[in-house]
Amino acid sequence: MKEKFEHLKEIIKEKDSLMIAFSGGIDSSLVAKIAHDVLNEKALAVTLTSDTFSKRELENAKKIAKEIGVHHVIVKSSELGNEAFVKNPENRCYYCKKEEAIVLKRIANENRIKYIADGVNLSDFDEHRPGIKALDEEDVIHPLVEAGVKKSDIKVMAKFLGLSNYDMPSTTCLASR
Template sequence: MVTIHDKYRVLQENLKALGSVAVAFSSGVDSTFLLKAAQEALGDKVIAVTASSCSFPKRELEEAKAFCEKNGIRQIIVESEELDIDGFRQNPKNRCYLCKHELFEKIWEIAKENGMNAVAEGSNMDDNGDYRPGLIAVKELGVSSPLRQAELSKAEIRELSKEMGLPTWDKQSFACLSSRFVYGETINEKKLGMVDKAEQLLLDMGFHQVRVRIHGNIARIEVLPGEIARIVEEENRTQIASKLKEYGFDYVTLDLLGYRTGSMNETLEDKEIKK
C-alpha cells in the first residue's frame, strides 16, 4: 500500500531531479506545501514567485511575504494584472487559461533571469476532476506539477502540511477573485473589490471556508454546510446583509447547498469543455 510518506519521498525525488526551480507561490495550501518541500529538496536553489494583482487579496500577498521571510526563501513579486489581458475582462470560459498563460510566461522569464532550470505550480490530484483550463497553459509552457506527479490529493497535502508544522494545513481553499464571476459577466476593479471586502467580512466573523459569488449586483454566499445555521442567526444575517449592501450589492442571498469548489462550472452546458 502506498502511503502519503511514500508519495512525499517521490515528490522529493522529483524536485531534486529538477536541479533548481521557481515556484509559483500564492500562500495557499498547495503552493505553500510545494514551496517548503522544494526548499527541503533543493535548499537555496529555489525561488518563490508571487503575482500581485487586483484579483489577489492583500491579505494573501502579505501572508506570502511573511512565509518567505520566516523561512529564508528568496521571493520575487511580479505585477500580473489580469484585467489588462486581451479578452479577460469579458470573462470567457477559458478565462483561467488566458491568465495562467500570461503569468507563467512571466515566471519563466524570471526563472531564466535567476538561473532556475524549471518552473513549478501547485495543482494536485483533486484538480483533475474539475474544469481547469489553466492546466492547459501549464502543459503548453512546460511548467512542472510536482504534486500531481506524486499523486498527492488535497487531503494528503493538508495532512503532510500539519506534520511539517506549516501554518496553512487548515487554511481555507482559495482561488483568485475572478473565479467568483459567472462566465460572460464583465470583470472590473469595482466588483472585484466588492467581492474581496465581502469575503474578508465573513472571514473576520469566523467563517472558515467562504465564497461570495457575484451575479450582476446579487451576492450568492457559500459557507460550509455546518455553518449555514450560524450565518442565518439574526445578528449575523442582518450584519452581513447591511455590510454587503454598503459594499455595493443590491441583493444578498445564501446558497443552500453550501460551499463547493467550482460551483460556477455547474452552468457549463458543453460537457466537452469540462474535461
C-alpha cells in the same frame, strides 16, 4: 502516505533549480517548503500580484515564505491587460494562467532557473480548471500530480512539516468570486 512524500521529495530534488509559482496557499506552500528543504538557495518562490490577488493573500504569501525560509520575490502582473481575459469567458483562467506562465518563464530565465513548478494536485482534475492547459503549454511542472498527491494528502504533509497554513481553505482569485 510516506511513499508519496518521499517520492515528491525525490521529484523536486531531481531538479537542479526550481521556481515555485507561490500564492501562499497550502498547495504551493508545500512545494515551496520541500523545494527549500532539498534545494536550499536553488529554490525561488515567486508571487505574482495583480488586481485579482487580494492584499490579504499577498500578506499571507509573504508570511508563509518567511516561515518556510525560501527566497521570495513579488512581481506585478496584469491579466487585465489581456483582452481575452477581460471579456470574462468561461475559460478566462486559461488566459490568466497563460499570462502568468509567460511572466514566470521570463523571471526563471533571468535567474537561470530551469524548472517552474506549481501547486496543482490530483484533486484539481476533479474540477473544471482550464488554466492547467495553459500551464502545460508553457512547460510548468506539477510535482504534486507526478507524485500522486491529492488535496487530503497535502493537508497531512503540510501539518507534518509544521506549515501554519496546513488547514487553510482553498480560495479562488477575485475574478472568480
